[in-house]
Amino acid sequence: MLIEEQVTANLKNGVNTCFDCLRLLAEATARLTELNLQTVGATLTHGQSNALNALSAGGTRDRAAAQATFIAQAADTGQAYTRQLFDLVSASQAGFMRIVQTQGETYHQRMQALLDDVGKYAPAASEAAMTAWNPALTASSNALAGTLETPRQPGTANAERDLETADAAAAKAVRRTLERASQSAKR
Template sequence: MLTPEQVAATRKANLDILFGLGNQVVESVEKLAELNMQVTRSTLADSFDLAQKALSVKEPRDWLALKDSLAAPTAEKVQSYNRQLFDIMLSTQTEFAKVAQTQCEAYVRQMQSVVEDVAKNVPAGSEAAVAALDSAIKAAQTLVETVQKTGQQAVEVARSNLDMAAAAASRNTKCASEPVSQAAKR
C-alpha cells in the first residue's frame, strides 16, 4: 500500500509532467505561429514584387518569362515550409515520446518491484505464477521498446520521403519551366 506521502509525491510528479507537456505544446504553437508569420510576410513581399514586375511587362513573351521565373522559387518555398513544419511537429512528438518512455520505464520498475515483493511472500508452489507475471512484464517492456523503435523508423522514413518529394518537386518545376523559358525567348 502507498503511504500518503507517496500518493502526494506521485500526484505532484504527474502534475509536473502535465505542465511540462503543456509548455511543450505552447512552445510548438508559438513556433508554428512564428513560421506562419514569416511565410505571410514573405508572401506579401513576393506579391508586391510580382505586382511591380507585372506592371512593367509589355510583351506577351515577357509574361511567360515572368511566370517561369516564379515557379522554382515558389516550389522551394513550399518545400521549405513543409520541412520546417515537419521539424516542429517532430520536436513536439519527440518530447512527448521521451515523457512516455520515462513513465513506462518507471512503471516497469515499479511492477518488477511488486513482483519481487510478491515472490518473497508467496506460499510454496506459487513460483510458476510469479514467473508468469515476471515474464508478462518483460514481454510488455519488449513490446514498448519495439513500438518506440518502429515509431522512430517511421519518423525517419517520413523525413526521407519529404526530402525526396522536395527534390523531385524541384526537378519537376525546373524541367517544366525550361520549355516555357525557351518559348519566351523566341
C-alpha cells in the same frame, strides 16, 4: 511507503506529466505559428516583387520570365516550409516519446519497489514466485519500450522518403515551367 504517500506521489507525477505534455504542445504550437508567419511573409514579399516586375516588364517575354521566377520562388518556399514542418513534427514527436519513456521507467521502478515490499512480508514458501516476478517485470518494461519505439521508426522513414519524393517532383515541375517560359519568351 504509506498508501497515502504513494497516492500523493502518483498524483504529483500525473500533474507533472500533464504539464510537461502541455508545455511541449505550447512550444510546438508557437514554433508552428512562427513558421507559418515566416512563410506567409516570404510569399507576400516574393509576390509583391514579382508583381511589380511583371507590371514594369516591357513585353511578353519579360512577363513570362517574371511569372517563371514567381513560380520557382513559390516552389522553393513550399519545399522549405514542408521540410521545416517535418522537422518540427519530428522534434515534437521525439519530445512526447521522451515523456512516455520516462513514465515507463518510473512505472518500472514503482513496480519493482512494490514487489520488494511484498517480498518482505510474503511467506517463505513464496520466495520462488517472488523471484520469478523480477524477470517478468523487466521483460514487460522492455517490451513496452520496444512497442512504443517500433512504430515511430518506419513512420518517420516513410514520411521522410515521401517528402524527398515530393521535393524531387516539385523541382522537376519548376524546371519544366521555367523551360516552357523561356521557350515561349524566345518566340
